[in-house]
Amino acid sequence: MYVHVNAATSADGKLSTRERRQVRISGDEDFARVDRLRAEYDGVLVGVGTVVADDPSLVRHDEAHRVAERGPDPTPPARVVADTRLRTPADAAILEGDPVTYLLHGETASAERRETLSAAGATLVPAGSGNDRVEFPAAFDALETHGVESLLVEGGGEVIFSLFEHDLVDRLSVFVGGTVIGGRQAPTLVDGRGFVDGFPELELEGVERLDEGVVLTWAVR
Ligand SMILES: NC(=O)C1=CN([C@@H]2O[C@H](COP(=O)(O)OP(=O)(O)OC[C@H]3O[C@@H](n4cnc5c(N)ncnc54)[C@H](OP(=O)(O)O)[C@@H]3O)[C@@H](O)[C@H]2O)C=CC1
Ligand SMILES: Nc1nc(O)c(N)c(N[C@@H]2O[C@H](COP(=O)(O)O)[C@@H](O)[C@H]2O)n1
Secondary structure, eight states: OEEEEEEEEOTTSBSSOTTOOOOOOSOHHHHHHHHHHHHTSSEEEEEHHHHHHHOOOOOOOOHHHHHHHHOSSOOOOEEEEEOTTOOSOTTOGGGSSSSOEEEEEOTTSOHHHHHHHHHTTOEEEEOOOTTOOOOHHHHHHHHHHTTOOEEEEEEOHHHHHHHHHTTOOSEEEEEEOSOOOOOTTSOBSSOTTOOSSSOOOEEEEEEEEETTEEEEEEEEO
16 A cells, blocks of 8 residues: 655644644645645545544545546545544545545444444445554555555544554655644644654655645655
């Protein structure tokens, strides 16, 4: 699986507020860049924390760019959610519309949630044992059997940490916008328990000024 993590942070590295309410950090130029990126990948992944906080649909992408990349009538990027216990609400926007939605889940997801979300149109992908969260290496192997071989990961910070922890990230791009959010409880780009050693090493590939901010792109060594 090729994994590209992309997100937008405030100048102080926050993804949103301490209330975990969605903040529009990107401007129009950066959202257009994200639409082009979405068009380049087989799927777009977020954690269930982002689904609950933002209720994203993850449908929007640059269709002309996708046609240019993949030829006429391409399938739209799949939506993927890491959701151990299947907390995604049955009326979530991510389950509406045409693109397939894969819910990666663990063994602790109840039969009732499995039935409810299958009936709501989700494709369930078991990938976790015992009480553990979604095990990304196994989940990505399973997604590849569905033809999903590249992912744009849009957040949030918990999921991004897990992916770095498992050495699964190939590329990282961050739009750093001209705003300050602050707050020690506010989510940052990479949360989880954090690293104390063995920090992932990044090689700077690009610096681009957009809107009132800058896009930094790194390859992960
Ligand atoms: N500015 C930006 O670009 C973006 C901002 N955001 C913001 O980020 C916040 C949400 O981020 P965050 O709270 O970190 O939530 P995440 O979207 O990272 O989701 C985290 C949840 O995913 C589930 N999960 C399943 N498997 C794993 C795993 N292996 N590792 C980690 N998590 C796993 C867990 O819930 P469970 O145990 O129930 O499965 C966990 O609590 C919101 O405020 C949102 O607005 C989000 C995306 C982009
Ligand atoms: N690139 C970017 N800039 C921001 O300012 C943002 N708040 C986000 N958030 C991400 O975009 C998702 C919403 O997508 P749709 O509206 O469904 O297209 C949201 O869930 C975050 O992942 N991203």
